[in-house]
Each structure stands twice: as C-alpha cells, then as structure tokens.
Amino acid sequence: MTNKIMWRGIGALLLMLLLLSSNVCAQTDTLLYPLKNVPLLSGNFGELRATHLHSGLDFKTGGREGLPVICVKDGVVARVKVSATGYGNALYLEHEGGITTVYGHLSRFVPRIAKVVRNIQYNKESFEVDENMSGYELRFRAGDTIAYSGNTGSSGGPHLHFEVRDTKSERALNPLRFLSVKDQTGPSVRGVYVYPISNEGVRNATRRVEVKNTGNRVFRGGKVGVPAGMVGIGIQSDDYMKDSWNKLGVYDLSVSANGQEVFKMTMNELSFDETFLVNELKDFHHYRENRLVYLTFGNYQEQLLSVRNQNGGFIPVEKDSVVDVTVDLSDINGNRSSIMFQLWGKSPSRELVLTDEEKLLMNHQNDSLKQGIYTLWLEADALSYPIVCKPEVSSRLRDSVETIEVFSTGKQIYPLMKNARLVVGGKFPEKSVICLLEKSNRFAALKTRWTKEGLEAFPRVLGEYTVRQDTIAPVVLYTGRAGQKIRFKMVDDLSGISSYRVEVNGKWCLFTYDAKNRLLEGNINEPVFVKGKNRLVLKVEDAVKNIATFETDIYKK
The missing domain is CATH 2.60.220.30 (Chondroitinase Ac; Chain A, domain 3)
Incomplete structure (x- = not known):
C-alpha cells in the first residue's frame, strides 16, 4: 500500500511538473506575429547601434508601407506617441501577464485610434504628442489590425519596429522569447582584436588577429604575442538569418581563459537607463569605420543587465606564459560558432611617457x-x-x-x-x-x-x-500641391529647426513633419479650409530664434 501511495505521489508530481512546463511554454509562445507576412528581420534585440542597444526587432516589409500591423495579444492602448524623429508614429499596448508591446515607425493608426489622436493634436495645437491613453479604453483582440507599417520618425527605410517590455519595470525584453524565426546559421566570425592595457589602464596599439574556419564553424587564430600584463579581447562578428542580407547582433557571447569564464553576454533584457553604456560593449572607433567589434572587457560593463564578467573581463598574461582563449557565440536558436587561439606573453610594454603638451x-x-x-x-x-x-x-x-x-x-x-x-x-x-x-x-x-x-x-x-x-533664418520651399496634399520643404543650415506653426485663415492647422526628409505636409480637407481662397501662413523658427515666415493663398474647390 505504501508503494502504491508513493508511486501515486510521484505520478501526481510528474503531472504537475508537466503542466507547469507546458504553462511556461505557453507563456513564452503567446504572441502572434505583428505582421502577416513571413517574418524576416532587418534588426534584432540587443544589436549594437551608434547611440544605443537596439531594444526590439525590426521586421522587413519588402520596402513597402501600409501593411496591416496586428495586435499580438488581447490588450488596451496605453500610450500613443507622434514625433518627427525617434519612433515616429508609435503605439504602446498593455496586455495581461505584465507585458507591454510597442509598434514604431507606423504610417497611420486605424480610424478608432486616429480619431482620438487627431482630437488631442487639435486641442494641444501640436503635431507632436506623447499621450497616456489609459482613460480611452481602446481595446483590441489578438489578430485585430491596429495600425499600418510605415517609415516615420528616424527610420532608415520602411519597416516595423516591435518591442516587448515588462510593464512594471519598463525593461525591454527580447521578443524572440515570445516569438520564433527560422534561422539555421550561426554567427559569422570576421576576426579577433587584442587590446594590451598599460599599467595606467590606457589601451595600447590594437592588433587584429586573422582567424581561419577549420570546419563546423570552429575558427582558429594560432598563437598571438602580446605584452605581458592585462589584455582585452574584441570579437568582430555579426549574425544573419535565412533569406535576409541584413547584419544582426549576436545573442550570446562568452570568453574563457584557460578554461575559466571571464566574460558572458546574453541579450535577454535591457534597461533604457543603459543607453550611455553602448560604447562599453562595442569598439567605438571600429564602428565609425563600419566594423562591428564586440568588446569583452571594460571598467563599467557590470552595469549592463546582459553582461557579467570577472575582473572586468581583462585577461592577465604573464611573461613567457601561454593562455588558451576560447570564444563561444550563438544566436537565440542555438546555432553556434567558436573561436580558439592563444595569448603568448612577451616583454611588458614600456612605461607611459607623456610629452609636455599631452x-x-x-x-x-x-x-x-x-x-x-x-x-x-x-x-x-x-x-x-x-x-x-x-x-x-x-x-x-x-x-x-x-x-x-x-x-x-x-x-x-x-x-x-x-x-x-x-x-x-x-x-x-x-x-x-x-x-x-x-x-x-x-x-x-x-x-x-x-x-x-x-x-x-x-x-x-x-x-x-x-x-x-547663425544669423540665417530657415529656408521654406513651397513645393505645391499633389492631389489633396500641400507640401513644404524646411531647411536650416546650422542650429536646426526647433518649431513651426501653420495657420489657415487665422486658425491652427495640423501639418505632419518628417524631419529626416525635411518635409512638412498637410491636407486641404482639414476643417479650417473653406471653399474658395484660404490664407496659409507658415512660421518656422530655428534653435537661436531666427524666424522665417511664408504666406500664400490656397484655393479649394
């Protein structure tokens, strides 16, 4: 009897564990794709950018705008932001389970949202808005169309920017923990860089190490002579997915010295407070030359959620000693690449000597x-x-x-x-x-x-x-009408455009502004236009308060 009770208990425990594991799988697989087409990425989570770590996924739209953007899970619109830069037209939806999804660079919202946003813009007399929408009860079901893809804000081409955030902490979570994409290719390896560090902590002349693929994505770099002392390692690498030419960031990167892990990066979550640390994780000067080199050492890397290291990731190399270094890289699908090489300690670097001017x-x-x-x-x-x-x-x-x-x-x-x-x-x-x-x-x-x-x-x-x-006011160019659209180009040669205002017949009129293309655009069907002649006045101000004024008559049939 005791054995039967024991086996029933074990069976119940196994069943409970099975149910829990299935719930975990369900929690990480509850989101629909935000676009209906086959998901192809032009940017992934944690990718190193010029001024930040990329906080979401960039989905390709085939160079097109206007594709339906899908609500990925039942939710309510929590925030709407409209800007000439950044994410452009962006939606934030809150969902059960403590997550918020973000959709950026949209061309337009569905009418139910657009009507509310338009009223806010007219009430505030501002194209740019950043509004808490919790009081509007704009609810959508999974699969509903909420907007249309575009190229607004600082987008470099038509695509959809998609994020998943923890609602409470506002940290960005890797969306590929909730979605999956087909990817059978491990990260590429372009080369290895070694950074000898002086006694004062200055990075001495950097050396590039050529590596050779010896099969099964194992790369070898031989024995590399370095000055005895502390050494940092940089890895030139990127990742690709099938049917996409875009370079993506590496998901997981680790470095071991003589079998002991000294650096580990796993791109699962990011804090927006970490933006200033992006250059702790990439070689700034190589990046300016279009080479993506991950730094696996740094004095402040421990402040990054995605990184842990030992002694700052620096590898000690003694004179006449050899250190075996192994680097493992992988994408979130588990496709792997590895690098093996040795650091050989030579004579230490000479002491740092400064000139009178240095x-x-x-x-x-x-x-x-x-x-x-x-x-x-x-x-x-x-x-x-x-x-x-x-x-x-x-x-x-x-x-x-x-x-x-x-x-x-x-x-x-x-x-x-x-x-x-x-x-x-x-x-x-x-x-x-x-x-x-x-x-x-x-x-x-x-x-x-x-x-x-x-x-x-x-x-x-x-x-x-x-x-x-800067004594020159912005230049305003009226480019005329195209159907119902009225268009201007606004250019400032130095301090930059800080504000603009369009009035038609003495009343504020909504015009959208695309900063990257310097394009200001309005519609003759805005309510301030009347049949016949309309007086349009555009005032543009730069950052040092030079003002340009343009006036013209617009005729509406």
Whole structure:
C-alpha cells in the first residue's frame, strides 16, 4: 500500500511538473506575429547601434508601407506617441501577464485610434504628442489590425519596429522569447582584436588577429604575442538569418581563459537607463569605420543587465606564459560558432611617457582641459578608460576661402558616458553657437546657452569644436500641391529647426513633419479650409530664434 501511495505521489508530481512546463511554454509562445507576412528581420534585440542597444526587432516589409500591423495579444492602448524623429508614429499596448508591446515607425493608426489622436493634436495645437491613453479604453483582440507599417520618425527605410517590455519595470525584453524565426546559421566570425592595457589602464596599439574556419564553424587564430600584463579581447562578428542580407547582433557571447569564464553576454533584457553604456560593449572607433567589434572587457560593463564578467573581463598574461582563449557565440536558436587561439606573453610594454603638451585623463576622477578661451570639464566616470589627449587651439582652412579657429582635445574622437561641460569665454555676437566639427569639416551645432563666463554647451564626445554665428533664418520651399496634399520643404543650415506653426485663415492647422526628409505636409480637407481662397501662413523658427515666415493663398474647390 505504501508503494502504491508513493508511486501515486510521484505520478501526481510528474503531472504537475508537466503542466507547469507546458504553462511556461505557453507563456513564452503567446504572441502572434505583428505582421502577416513571413517574418524576416532587418534588426534584432540587443544589436549594437551608434547611440544605443537596439531594444526590439525590426521586421522587413519588402520596402513597402501600409501593411496591416496586428495586435499580438488581447490588450488596451496605453500610450500613443507622434514625433518627427525617434519612433515616429508609435503605439504602446498593455496586455495581461505584465507585458507591454510597442509598434514604431507606423504610417497611420486605424480610424478608432486616429480619431482620438487627431482630437488631442487639435486641442494641444501640436503635431507632436506623447499621450497616456489609459482613460480611452481602446481595446483590441489578438489578430485585430491596429495600425499600418510605415517609415516615420528616424527610420532608415520602411519597416516595423516591435518591442516587448515588462510593464512594471519598463525593461525591454527580447521578443524572440515570445516569438520564433527560422534561422539555421550561426554567427559569422570576421576576426579577433587584442587590446594590451598599460599599467595606467590606457589601451595600447590594437592588433587584429586573422582567424581561419577549420570546419563546423570552429575558427582558429594560432598563437598571438602580446605584452605581458592585462589584455582585452574584441570579437568582430555579426549574425544573419535565412533569406535576409541584413547584419544582426549576436545573442550570446562568452570568453574563457584557460578554461575559466571571464566574460558572458546574453541579450535577454535591457534597461533604457543603459543607453550611455553602448560604447562599453562595442569598439567605438571600429564602428565609425563600419566594423562591428564586440568588446569583452571594460571598467563599467557590470552595469549592463546582459553582461557579467570577472575582473572586468581583462585577461592577465604573464611573461613567457601561454593562455588558451576560447570564444563561444550563438544566436537565440542555438546555432553556434567558436573561436580558439592563444595569448603568448612577451616583454611588458614600456612605461607611459607623456610629452609636455599631452595629458593623461583618468576615467575615475574629475578633470579639465584648458587652452586659451576654451575650458572643458569632465566628471568622474565620464570616460570608459584612461586616455592620453593633447588639447590645442589652432587656425584651420575650412575651404579655399574661410579660416576657422578650432579647439581640439586630441587626434581621436572619444565617446563619453556623461556629457562634458565646454565653456568658451569672452563676448560673442548674438546667435553664436558652439559646434562640433565633424568629417569633411561639417558643423554640428550643440545646444548652446549664454552664461557670465561666455558660451556653454554639453558635448557627448571629446573631439574638435569651434564657434559659429547663425544669423540665417530657415529656408521654406513651397513645393505645391499633389492631389489633396500641400507640401513644404524646411531647411536650416546650422542650429536646426526647433518649431513651426501653420495657420489657415487665422486658425491652427495640423501639418505632419518628417524631419529626416525635411518635409512638412498637410491636407486641404482639414476643417479650417473653406471653399474658395484660404490664407496659409507658415512660421518656422530655428534653435537661436531666427524666424522665417511664408504666406500664400490656397484655393479649394
């Protein structure tokens, strides 16, 4: 009898475990695809971008706009955001189970949502809105169409941006924990980089290690000589899925030294507070040259939810010793690649010697650079690691005619985890702005304000700066009518367009703005238009309050 009771208990326990496991599977497989077509990705979760870690999936739409976007699970519209940049037209839906889904770059909303948004825009007299929609009870069932795909905001081409977030924490979750895509290909391996680290923490000259595929996606790099001391590893890799040419990010990446794991990255969730840490995980300078190199070491990587490491991921290499390094990479479907090579310790690097003009900036302490009228302050932990800089002020021929004064922090641009404070002392003409000097001597105006000390801005990189005066108002080009559409182009050559307002017959009129294409567009069927002649007045203001006004008559039949 006792054995029967025991076996019944074991059977009940096994049944309960089976039910629990099936519930877990159901919880991770409860979402529909947000598009009806075969899911192909042009971007995946955790992918390294210029200024952030990608927080969702980018679904291809075949270069088309207007595809129906599907509610992936029963839910209610919690938020609507309309912007000329970022996600453009975006919807946020809350669902049972504690998740929120986000749909970005939409061309338009379904009428039930569009009517509410339009009323908000007219009440606030603003095209751009960011509205809590919890009071509107806009409920949708799984499979309902909620919007149509597009190319609004900062999108680089037609696609659908889709996210899954934890509603309570607002952390982004990897949507491929709730959806699946066909993928039989492991991450590619382009090469390995080694970063010898000086005693001061400065990264010395980086060396690229060629690797060879020896079969079954196992890559070998042989023995690599490095100065004895601490060494960091960078992996040049990306991922692909079947039938898509787009480079995707790696899901899982680990590094072991002599069998001990020193770095582990798994892209399951992200916090939007981590945005400033993206350059802890990628080589900033290689990225600017279109090479995607994952850094498996860093002084601040432990602040990333997706990463854990030992001693910052740095590998100690003693003189005349050999360290076996193994790197494992995989996508979320379990397709794997691996890299094997050795680090051989040679003589240590010579001590760091600075010239009179150079300065060592330490990452963990406050510091400043001063040259002439320029002073740049750095907070502690603004730098990822110590750097050697050489601040100077020089005159430079920008083109065949103009000479400009440039304040440079050194030969290379370095990203910052905290904004620096840059002050240019003295008196300047009205509407002067501090500019970052970019490639080909292009000016990128920084948000500038006047203080008792002079001009002040807060750059996010160490680079080259100059001061320009913006006295030219934005240029407004009326490109005419196309059917029911009325279109303008708005261009500003320096500080950038900060606001615009369209009035028809003295009343505010809704016009949509596409910042990337500089396109302002309205519809003659807006209620402020009447039959016959309509007086349209467009005012455009840039960041230093130069104003352009354009007036014309629009006739409606």
